[in-house]
Amino acid sequence: MPQPDFGFSGATLGLKALELLAEGDTVIHRLHPFVKLMTTIVYVVVVISFGRYEIAALMPFFFYPAILMPLSETPCAAISKRLLPALPFALFGGLSNIFFDRTPMVIMAGMAVSGGVVSFVSIMIKTTLSVSAILLLVSTTGIVSLSRQLAALGIPDAIILQFTLTYRYLSVLAEEAGTMYDCYMLRSSDSRGIRMKDMGTFVGVLLLRGIDRAGRVYAAMKCRGFACSLPTHDSARAFDICYLFIVCGTIILLRCFT
Amino acid sequence: MLHVKNLSVTYPDGHKALSDVTFTLHDGERVALIGANGAGKSSLIRAIMGLLPISDGEVAVDGISLSKRTARDIRRMVGVVFQNPDDQLFMTRVYDDVAFGPRNMGLSEDAVAERVNSALAQLDISRLKDRMSDRLSVGEKRMAGIASVLSMSPGALLLDEPSSSLDPRARRILITTLRSLPQAALIATHDLDLVKRLCTRVIVLQDGMLSAEGNSDDILFDEKKLEQFGL
Ligand SMILES: Nc1ncnc2c1ncn2[C@@H]1O[C@H](COP(=O)(O)OP(=O)(O)OP(=O)(O)O)[C@@H](O)[C@H]1O
Ligand SMILES: [Mg+2]
Numbered sequence: 001m002p003q004p005d006f007g008f009s010g011a012t013l014g015l016k017a018l019e020l021l022a023e024g025d026t027v028i029h030r031l032h033p034f035v036k037l038m039t040t041i042v043y044v045v046v047v048i049s050f051g052r053y054e055i056a057a058l059m060p061f062f063f064y065p066a067i068l069m070p071l072s073e074t075p076c077a078a079i080s081k082r083l084l085p086a087l088p089f090a091l092f093g094g095l096s097n098i099f100f101d102r103t104p105m106v107i108m109a110g111m112a113v114s115g116g117v118v119s120f121v122s123i124m125i126k127t128t129l130s131v132s133a134i135l136l137l138v139s140t141t142g143i144v145s146l147s148r149q150l151a152a153l154g155i156p157d158a159i160i161l162q163f164t165l166t167y168r169y170l171s172v173l174a175e176e177a178g179t180m181y182d183c184y185m186l187r188s189s190d191s192r193g194i195r196m197k198d199m200g201t202f203v204g205v206l207l208l209r210g211i212d213r214a215g216r217v218y219a220a221m222k223c224r225g226f227a228c229s230l231p232t233h234d235s236a237r238a239f240d241i242c243y244l245f246i247v248c249g250t251i252i253l254l255r256c257f258t
Numbered sequence: 259m260l261h262v263k264n265l266s267v268t269y270p271d272g273h274k275a276l277s278d279v280t281f282t283l284h285d286g287e288r289v290a291l292i293g294a295n296g297a298g299k300s301s302l303i304r305a306i307m308g309l310l311p312i313s314d315g316e317v318a319v320d321g322i323s324l325s326k327r328t329a330r331d332i333r334r335m336v337g338v339v340f341q342n343p344d345d346q347l348f349m350t351r352v353y354d355d356v357a358f359g360p361r362n363m364g365l366s367e368d369a370v371a372e373r374v375n376s377a378l379a380q381l382d383i384s385r386l387k388d389r390m391s392d393r394l395s396v397g398e399k400r401m402a403g404i405a406s407v408l409s410m411s412p413g414a415l416l417l418d419e420p421s422s423s424l425d426p427r428a429r430r431i432l433i434t435t436l437r438s439l440p441q442a443a444l445i446a447t448h449d450l451d452l453v454k455r456l457c458t459r460v461i462v463l464q465d466g467m468l469s470a471e472g473n474s475d476d477i478l479f480d481e482k483k484l485e486q487f488g489l
Binding site for chain 1: 304307309329330333334337338340342344345346348350351354358359362363390392406407410
């Protein structure tokens, strides 16, 4: 079915929609949040630990999202759509490498490929892998469960609060950006996007509005008794422990032997 | 129940939103807070909840004076519905939004469900239970926001424009519901008809100052006075 064009607001991060996926009931959803949190952390740390010129060694790590997505019945689009906003940051970081690091690294089809290009590709792959893993964690666990788990691990309330609020801030920011973009477009007859001269104002106002709204949302949370003291979960079952050891073990073995 | 004494509030940018406001909200009483746009109604509500720095004066609920330390207790006793329903709802689904307060009160999941269902039924919006909060119409959001506070059954209610953007039927349901509640309520509104049906007393704010206070009938039927108040 062809999707109607919702403009910018339709394409916003939709973090809340991602959370809705967390209500699914699959093997992965039923795993203990602690187990999912730990495997994600191990996975992200291992992926990031690869050297800047490594590409081939990263390839096996696609197994994690590739297996988790079908198992948790998470549509690929749900992850890839939200992955896109993260890529420009990696792109900027990676692009500068292309300019600064021009030592030839490998010869490909008779052409010398510079170290910058190799590390650029490596950064993009690492970002894709680690952001997907985190998105999968949220989409199979939900933000409330995650905060509870962090609390159970003894993470100070203040940090969990930051974590919860950052998450809310991101969704609020995406929403505000959508509204502002639509208002801008409706009142500008010719332009195809935000004109460069308005970009500074747009981004500035967006951040202020985002902070403002996030503040008001936080006020509403406090007014309804939010104190960041969440009840804890049940304890893990044998299956959870197995999952933890098998997945983390595989990830670490892959790191050692590639 | 709620005492406000010589309250003054100045925004960080120097704008004086309230000066020397004094009034009392008694147990079980429904009082209207009226005044032109920018008169300071929302600021007063936020100040009572401890969300704005108070430059002078005092707010007390059931004998507890508002301070940084007591803000949490006061928020437990007083429920607030903000003017902008987008600020009120922040969870994914309506159910979780309405359950947010009761869950923070440490109730069991069964007790939470009971409160959520009864709050939704009271406002006749049970159909919205499983919808996503940010995909509702403005009026639906308004009703869900009110439900999210009713589910906590607080000792007193502060409602900022509860009837705006509601259709006639939703508005009637809201009025009936509020009338059936035993709690004291302070209702900031431009809906003078709602005031006539619901409130016994009226407080008028003008440029951040309390310019009149009295019986609903006395104030609302005096057109000259209303004109004076900028209404
Ligand atoms: N964050 C802020 N910083 C500075 N001034 C503010 C801020 N919020 C509100 N004000 C000012 O304080 C005054 C009172 O605002 P308030 O929102 O309380 O009015 P109100 O009576 O609720 O109006 P309305 O009927 O339009 O809702 C206004 O003049 C407004 O411009
Ligand atoms: Mg207002």
